[in-house]
Amino acid sequence: MDTADEETEPGKDRYLVVAAARTLDILDTVAASPNPLTLTEIAASVGLPRPTAHRLVRTLQASNWLERENNYYKVGFKGFQLGAAAGASLEVRTVSLPYLVELRDSLQLNVQVAKLAQWQVVYLERVLSPNSPKLLQARAGAILPAHCTGLGKVLLAHRNLEDVAKWATQEGLEKLTPNTISDVGSLLEALYDIRSRGYGIEDGERQPEVACIAAPLRDFSGEVVAAISATGLRESMPRPLIGSDMADEITRVAGAISQALGYSGTQRTR
Known part of the structure; x- marks a missing residue:
């Protein structure tokens, strides 16, 4: 048979x-x-x-x-595409890890590196603070929504924004907390701000008690391939998040990881 x-x-x-x-x-x-x-x-x-x-x-x-x-x-070429994508994720995780450990020790917060897959955020690696509360202890492989997380918004900001708008319109933006961006126009405005500022924030948008600061990672071509962030309870994060010393430190570390990935300073434009 x-x-x-x-x-x-x-x-x-x-x-x-x-x-x-x-x-x-x-x-x-x-x-x-x-x-x-x-x-x-x-x-x-x-x-x-x-x-x-x-x-x-x-x-x-x-x-x-x-x-x-x-x-x-x-x-065939699809196999090579898949292998290249898997290899790129592995390289990002491997290169980022020592920087994540250093950043965790410096900030005493959870730090992570993630990529965007099917319009969702996937943790490639997390380095947890010893004092991390239980609600912040998701491990590598966890999947989060993009529109209400610092990592997700940074990654969305460096995609084609017409594609982002189409996706957001078709799928809808679930309002998880009073602070969640739930309309497409406001999301696009936030993404433009992230492009201009160079990093993104999350302030009680997925979980009311949680805040984070995230920054993009670029590869040798200037393409944003992942992002890192530091996450903690809102009460433990600086106020305001934007313009803080912590934001400067996370952006600096993201730049160092990007250089280790081969980025030379020439950004791609969309």
Whole structure:
């Protein structure tokens, strides 16, 4: 029986889609091979009938995950894009970590580095203060909304603002606290301010008790690829947040990390 077309196999996790799992097995096999593979070799490696392997390989080829040359298959450009994105995130995390530790020790606050993925903020790394309250102890991998966080607003500010406006209009801006920006015009105004100022703030916008200051990280091309922030209870943060010594320190550290990522001072414009 050709089980690749079945949703699950007996005795397997009922949430496992067999065809998807087999497709990923094919991609893993081709990626791991030092040389391009024929369809027959792929089918034998993953233990599939040749007709089933053929359909899955053609699907990967049509989506540019595999590339065919003569009768041989190798990883397509989508695979290289994914690898580059994963590598970039890993590099940002690795390069940032010692700076985050130093900033945490200096400020005695939680510090983190994050990227924007699917219009949400994803923590790549967090370094927690020993005195961090429980509500601030989310770990790396946590996902936060973009429109009401300092990190998110900094990252949004360096995207194409027409795209930001389209996304915000379609998805809506949930009002989580009285301080949350919940209309598109106000969000865009805040993002313009962040571009001009060079850093962003969050002041009780996601959680009433929490504030943060965030600044962008740039890579060798000048592209903003991530952002860092320091977060604490509002009562422990300077007043006002804008123009504070803490904002200067976070911006300085962000600049140092950007230089370590290869940024030379030439910003990209949008």
